[in-house]
Amino acid sequence: MKILLVNAFESIGGAGRASQRLYRGLLTLGINITFLVTRPDSESSQAIPLWRTKNPWLPIILSRIDLLPLLFYPKKKNNIFSPSIIPTFLNATIKKSTPEIIHLQWINYAMVQIEQIAKIKSPIVWTLHDSWAFTGGCHLPFDCTNYENVCGTCPELGSQNPNDLSHDIWLRKNTAYKNLNIHVVCPSHWLAKRARASSLFQGKTIHIIPNGIDTKIYKPANMETSRTNLNLPQNKKLIFIGAMHIDKDQNKGFHLLRPILDKMNAQGMNDIEFIIIGSKKKGREIIGAYPFNFLGILKNENTIAAAYTAANVTLLLSRQENLPYTLIESLACGTPAVAFNVGGIPEIIDHLKNGYCAEPYDINDILKGLLWVFNTHGHHHELSNAARKKCTEVFSIESQLQSYINLYKEIL
Numbered sequence: 001m002k003i004l005l006v007n008a009f010e011s012i013g014g015a016g017r018a019s020q021r022l023y024r025g026l027l028t029l030g031i032n033i034t035f036l037v038t039r040p041d042s043e044s045s046q047a048i049p050l051w052r053t054k055n056p057w058l059p060i061i062l063s064r065i066d067l068l069p070l071l072f073y074p075k076k077k078n079n080i081f082s083p084s085i086i087p088t089f090l091n092a093t094i095k096k097s098t099p100e101i102i103h104l105q106w107i108n109y110a111m112v113q114i115e116q117i118a119k120i121k122s123p124i125v126w127t128l129h130d131s132w133a134f135t136g137g138c139h140l141p142f143d144c145t146n147y148e149n150v151c152g153t154c155p156e157l158g159s160q161n162p163n164d165l166s167h168d169i170w171l172r173k174n175t176a177y178k179n180l181n182i183h184v185v186c187p188s189h190w191l192a193k194r195a196r197a198s199s200l201f202q203g204k205t206i207h208i209i210p211n212g213i214d215t216k217i218y219k220p221a222n223m224e225t226s227r228t229n230l231n232l233p234q235n236k237k238l239i240f241i242g243a244m245h246i247d248k249d250q251n252k253g254f255h256l257l258r259p260i261l262d263k264m265n266a267q268g269m270n271d272i273e274f275i276i277i278g279s280k281k282k283g284r285e286i287i288g289a290y291p292f293n294f295l296g297i298l299k300n301e302n303t304i305a306a307a308y309t310a311a312n313v314t315l316l317l318s319r320q321e322n323l324p325y326t327l328i329e330s331l332a333c334g335t336p337a338v339a340f341n342v343g344g345i346p347e348i349i350d351h352l353k354n355g356y357c358a359e360p361y362d363i364n365d366i367l368k369g370l371l372w373v374f375n376t377h378g379h380h381h382e383l384s385n386a387a388r389k390k391c392t393e394v395f396s397i398e399s400q401l402q403s404y405i406n407l408y409k410e411i412l
Contacts, residue, residue, distance in 0.1 A: 004099035015106035075158025134198035136166030188344030212400030220334035240311035253317030261288035308333035332391035334384035338369035
């Protein structure tokens with residue numbers, strides 16, 4: 001079988017990491033697979049660039065141009081929204097590589113024009129990492145269900161017009177998807193339920209294949225050793241937080257952290273520090289009453305795993321998530337997690353067994369979850385074992401790879 005894997009980024013973000021892991025895993029198993037990205041972002045990259053130019057600014061410039069229609073919506077919310085209007089070399093690249101299956105992942109950032117999808121002749125596997133594929137342009141519809149019918153009057157755009165940009169994008173997708181041989185893959189049951197309810201994917205085959213990780217890398221380790229290696233304090237309770245653009249992406253819930261810190265401080269919880277990865281900041285600074293240890297943007301997975309094992313608990317404050325790697329990786333390292341009970345998160349965290357699922361957006365319940373983890377004392381080993389067991393049984397890379405190989409064979 002000959003597979004063309006398509007994702008905007010090679011290793012950046014959850015979809016990038018998922019795509020890179022899938023590519024490397026299938027390559028190791030002898031699958032003839034090519035990885036197409038906007039431009040490679042690692043020194044040892046084997047990925048093929050969509051834009052055959054050494055100018056690193058071209059994808060950035062095109063992605064900004066792609067957002068120009070949003071200028072007509074001054075009330076738009078500060079969440080990601082992709083019109084996908086920029087023509088690219090996608091179809092020419094597909095024709096040149098002659099794949100038997102096109103495996104699409106996250107194809108935004110001016111990588112694919114919607115109309116180009118209609119020109120794909122090969123069978124398509126499309127792994128969804130958010131809701132964009134079946135909406136009128138938004139990636140996170142939150143409580144909006146317009147995608148179940150015909151998008152328009154879009155709350156993300158702040159629009160009252162039924163024939164707005166979201167309606168136009170929905171119509172373009174409806175036309176593009178009509179005659180495609182497409183198999184949709186969702187990492188979580190939550191996202192699969194939304195995809196099945198959508199008008200654009202009515203009648204399409206939808207599979208559920210959870211994201212996988214290498215549990216030989218993400219594994220429990222000695223907490224004291226990890227803290228020493230990362231220059232972190234030994235006598236503190238450490239809370240791990242990891243997310244790209246955490247202070248800019250409204251969905252990541254960073255605005256909820258300050259009131260949580262204030263409540264912690266009011267209760268006299270003064271033996272706590274934070275570990276932050278995914279931010280360009282490095283070093284140590286005080287936020288509120290608490291020290292934040294910024295480790296920067298880490299690319300070495302062994303170092304990332306060490307950061308998890310150095311922590312007592314991982315905290316995720318996202319308002320909506322599909323199947324976040326942060327939680328899977330944390331649990332694989334034996335570190336329990338606390339997060340809101342939203343999206344695919346309860347498919348990872350088994351409440352009061354390997355972590356705590358708080359009531360959505362209730363910071364008092366988040367604080368209760370953190371205290372529950374800190375107060376497990378003699379039960380911490382049991383909690384850690386339950387976290388590790390969940391990941392080895394459900395989220396191993398070996399299981400994910402075999403599921404995709406079976407799907408490819410079924411299609412061919």
